[in-house]
Amino acid sequence: MEVFLAAAIVAGTPLLFATVGELITEKSGSINLGVEGMMLMGACIGFVVGLATGNPVLALGGAALAGGGGALIFAILTVTLRANQVVTGLTLTIFGTGFTRFVGQDMVGAVIPGELRASFAKVELPGLSEIPFFGPVFFRQDVFVYLGYIVVILVAIYMFRTRIGLNMRAVGENSGAADASGINVALYKYAHIVLGGALCGLGGAYLSLVTVPIWQVDVVGGRGWIAVALVIFASWNPIKALFAAFLFGGLGILGLRLQSMGVHVSQYLVDMIPYMATILIVIISTMRNRKEGMPPSDLSNPYFREDR
Amino acid sequence: MNFIKITKRDDLPRNKAILIRGVAILLSLICAGLVMLIFGLEPIKIYTEIINGSLGSEMRIKQTIIKAIPLVITSLGILVAFKMKFWNIGAEGQIIMGAMAAAYVALNYGETPKPVLLLLMVIASMLAGGIWAFIPAFFKAKMGTNETIFTLMMNYIAIKFVTYLQYGPWKDPGAQGFPKIAQFGDNAVLPAVFGIHAGWIIALILVVLMYIFINHTKKGYEITVVGESLETARYAGMNIKSIIITAMLISGGLCGLTGMIQASAIERTLTSGISAGYGFTAIITAWLARLNAIAVLVVCILFAMLIQGGAYLQIAMNVPESVASLVQGSVLFFVLGSDFFIQYKVSLQGLFRKKNAEEGGAA
Numbered sequence: 087m088e089v090f091l092a093a094a095i096v097a098g099t100p101l102l103f104a105t106v107g108e109l110i111t112e113k114s115g116s117i118n119l120g121v122e123g124m125m126l127m128g129a130c131i132g133f134v135v136g137l138a139t140g141n142p143v144l145a146l147g148g149a150a151l152a153g154g155g156g157a158l159i160f161a162i163l164t165v166t167l168r169a170n171q172v173v174t175g176l177t178l179t180i181f182g183t184g185f186t187r188f189v190g191q192d193m194v195g196a197v198i199p200g201e202l203r204a205s206f207a208k209v210e211l212p213g214l215s216e217i218p219f220f221g222p223v224f225f226r227q228d229v230f231v232y233l234g235y236i237v238v239i240l241v242a243i244y245m246f247r248t249r250i251g252l253n254m255r256a257v258g259e260n261s262g263a264a265d266a267s268g269i270n271v272a273l274y275k276y277a278h279i280v281l282g283g284a285l286c287g288l289g290g291a292y293l294s295l296v297t298v299p300i301w302q303v304d305v306v307g308g309r310g311w312i313a314v315a316l317v318i319f320a321s322w323n324p325i326k327a328l329f330a331a332f333l334f335g336g337l338g339i340l341g342l343r344l345q346s347m348g349v350h351v352s353q354y355l356v357d358m359i360p361y362m363a364t365i366l367i368v369i370i371s372t373m374r375n376r377k378e379g380m381p382p383s384d385l386s387n388p389y390f391r392e393d394r
Numbered sequence: 395m396n397f398i399k400i401t402k403r404d405d406l407p408r409n410k411a412i413l414i415r416g417v418a419i420l421l422s423l424i425c426a427g428l429v430m431l432i433f434g435l436e437p438i439k440i441y442t443e444i445i446n447g448s449l450g451s452e453m454r455i456k457q458t459i460i461k462a463i464p465l466v467i468t469s470l471g472i473l474v475a476f477k478m479k480f481w482n483i484g485a486e487g488q489i490i491m492g493a494m495a496a497a498y499v500a501l502n503y504g505e506t507p508k509p510v511l512l513l514l515m516v517i518a519s520m521l522a523g524g525i526w527a528f529i530p531a532f533f534k535a536k537m538g539t540n541e542t543i544f545t546l547m548m549n550y551i552a553i554k555f556v557t558y559l560q561y562g563p564w565k566d567p568g569a570q571g572f573p574k575i576a577q578f579g580d581n582a583v584l585p586a587v588f589g590i591h592a593g594w595i596i597a598l599i600l601v602v603l604m605y606i607f608i609n610h611t612k613k614g615y616e617i618t619v620v621g622e623s624l625e626t627a628r629y630a631g632m633n634i635k636s637i638i639i640t641a642m643l644i645s646g647g648l649c650g651l652t653g654m655i656q657a658s659a660i661e662r663t664l665t666s667g668i669s670a671g672y673g674f675t676a677i678i679t680a681w682l683a684r685l686n687a688i689a690v691l692v693v694c695i696l697f698a699m700l701i702q703g704g705a706y707l708q709i710a711m712n713v714p715e716s717v718a719s720l721v722q723g724s725v726l727f728f729v730l731g732s733d734f735f736i737q738y739k740v741s742l743q744g745l746f747r748k749k750n751a752e753e754g755g756a757a
Binding site: 119159162163166167168170173176177179181183185187188191311314315352355357358361364390 | 483537547550551561717726738
C-alpha cells in the first residue's frame with residue numbers, strides 16, 4: 087500500500103505543478119486551455135537543456151521559461167489584444183504540440199545523462215521519513231516532489247495571507263472594482279498567467295526528466311487537460327489541489343497495479359477511470375453549487391476599461 | 395501607456411478587414427520563417443514546396459481535397475456549437491464514436507447491398523456522434539456544467555474505448571495476433587466520383603445546407619441569439635434547453651459523419667487514431683472562418699494545403715512534417731491577434747499635449 091501511494095505521488099507530481107499553475111491563472115481571472123501545450127513546451131525545453139548541460143537547475147529553469155513563454159503569448163493575445171480565451175488557449179496547445187514535434191524530432195530515443203538523473207534520485211528526509219506510514223509515502227521522494235510541496239505551501243500563503251495575493255483574487259472576482267481601487271488589472275493578469283505557465287512547464291519537465299528520462303513524442307499524453315479539470319475538483323484551493331493531483335496520480339497507475347495483482351481487467355478500460363471521474367467531479371461540483379467551491383466570478387470575462 | 399487611445403470601431407469596410415488579415419498572415423509567415431532560419435532551414439524554399447506539394451500535380455490536388463473533406467464537415471459541426479457559445483471541443487471523440495458505429499454496421503452487415511449499407515453506416519455514425527455530444531449537452535442544459543472539460547474528457551473515453559475494442563473484442567482473429575480490426579468489405583467503402591471519394595460531394599452539400607440553416611431558418615436564428623445573449627433568448631421566450639440539445643445533436647452528428655467517411659473511404663477499418671487531430675484543427679478553422687459556413691470551405695482548403703504540403707516536405711525534402719504545424723501555430727496566433735485591429739481603432743493621442751487630469755489619474 088505504501089509503495090502504491092508513494093508511486094501515486096510520483097505520478098501525481100506533474101499534475102500538481104500544472105494544476106497549481108492553472109489555478110493561479112484562473113484565480114486572476116483568465117482560463118488558459120493551453121496547459122497541455124505549455125507542459126509539452128516545458129517537457130521539451132527542459133529535456134533539451136538537461137541533455138546539453140546535465141545541470142538540473144538549468145533544465146528546470148529552461149522548462150519554466152518555455153512554459154512561461156507560451157503563457158506570455160496567451161497573455162498578449164487575450165489581455166492586450168482581447169482575443170477569445172478558449173480559442174487562444176486551444177491554439178496554444180496546438181502550437182505547443184507542433185513546437186515540441188519540431189524541436190524534438192531529432193531527440194526521439196535520446197536518454198538523459200546519468201548525472202542529471204542522479205540529482206533526481208530519491209532522498210530520504212531525515213526525521214520525517216521515519217514517521218510511520220506518512221514517512222515512506224511522502225518523505226522518501228525526489229527533490230522535484232519536495233519542490234512541489236513547497237510550491238503548494240507558498241502559493242497557499244501567497245493567495246490567502248498576502249496583500250498582493252488578495253489583490254490578485256480581487257482581479258479575478260471583480261476586475262472593475264479592482265481597477266477602481268487602483269490595482270493594475272492588466273499587470274496582475276500578465277504576471278499570473280506567466281507564472282501559471284511557468285509552473286505548467288515545470289510539470290511537463292517532471293515527465294521528461296524524471297518519470298521517463300527518454301525523449302518520446304507525446305510525453306504529456308493529455309495530463310494537461312486533466313489538470314484543467316483538477317482545478318475545478320480542487321475548487322480553486324492549492325491545498326486541495328495537492329490531494330486531488332495525488333489521487334489522480336493513483337488512478338492513473340491503478341490499471342497496471344491491478345494487473346500485477348492478477349485482477350483481469352482490460353488496461354484500456356481502467357485507463358478511462360480518471361476521465362470518467364473528472365466528468366463526475368464536474369457534475370458534482372456543479373450540483374453542490376456552494377459559495378466557496380465556485381469559480382472566480384470574473385473568470386474568463388475579459389476586462390476592458392473602455393467597455394464598462 | 396496613457397497616450398494610446400483604444401476605441402471600438404463601428405464597422406470597418408470589408409476590404410480593409412481583409413487587408414489587416416492579409417498583413418497578419420504575411421507577418422506570421424515571416425515569423426515562422428525566422429524560426430526556420432534559426433534551425434538551418436530555408437523558409438522560401440519550404441513555402442514554395444508546401445504550395446508545390448499541395449497543388450503541384452493532379453494527384454497532390456486530390457490529396458489536398460481528401461484532407462480538406464474531414465476538416466470541412468467537422469468545422470461545420472463545431473460551427474453550430476460555437477455559434478451558441480457552447481465550447482464543444484469533443485469533436486475528436488465524436489468522430490471516433492461515429493467511426494465506431496459505422497464500423498459496427500460495416501463489419502456485421504457487410505453483405506447488405508452497397509447503397510443500403512452505406513446509408514445505414516451514415517445513420518449509425520451520426521447517431522453515435524450525436525449521442526456522444528448529447529451527454530455533455532444534456533448536463534449543460536439541465537445543470538449548467540462546464541462543457542469544455544466535459545466534452546474534452548469524452549474524447550479520451552472514446553479513444554480508450556476504441557483502443558479497448560481494437561485490442562479486445564473486435565480484434566481481427568485473421569491478423570496473426572496484430573491488434574487491429576478487420577478491413578471493411580467492398581460494399582462498405584464510399585465510391586469515388588471524379589477520382590476522389592464521394593465525401594467531397596457530401597461536404598459541399600453540407601456547406602450550403604449549413605449556410606441556409608444558420609442564416610435563413612428559425613432554429614438557426616435561435617442558436618445565434620442564444621450565443622449572443624442568454625437574456626435576450628429568455629426574454630423572447632425561447633426554449634434554451636431544447637435549443638442547446640438540438641444544436642449539439644447536429645454538431646455531434648456531423649462530427650460522427652466525418653468519422654464514418656474517414657473509416658469507410660480512407661482507413662477502410664476502425665483505428666483509435668482515426669480522427670488524426672482533425673477534431674482540434676477544425677476548432678481553429680471554424681473560428682478563423684468567423685463561424686461562417688462559406689468561409690469554412692475556404693479556410694479548410696488552405697489548412698488542408700498546409701497539412702498536405704507538410705506531408706510532402708517530409709517525403710521530398712526530408713524536412714520534418716512538423717514544420718507545417720509550426721507555420722499553422724504561427725498563422726493562428728497572428729490572425730487571432732489581428733482581430734483586435736479589426737474590432738478596435740488604436741490611435742496615438744496626447745503624445746505632445748499635456749496629459750489631462752483624468753488620464754494622469756489612471757494607473
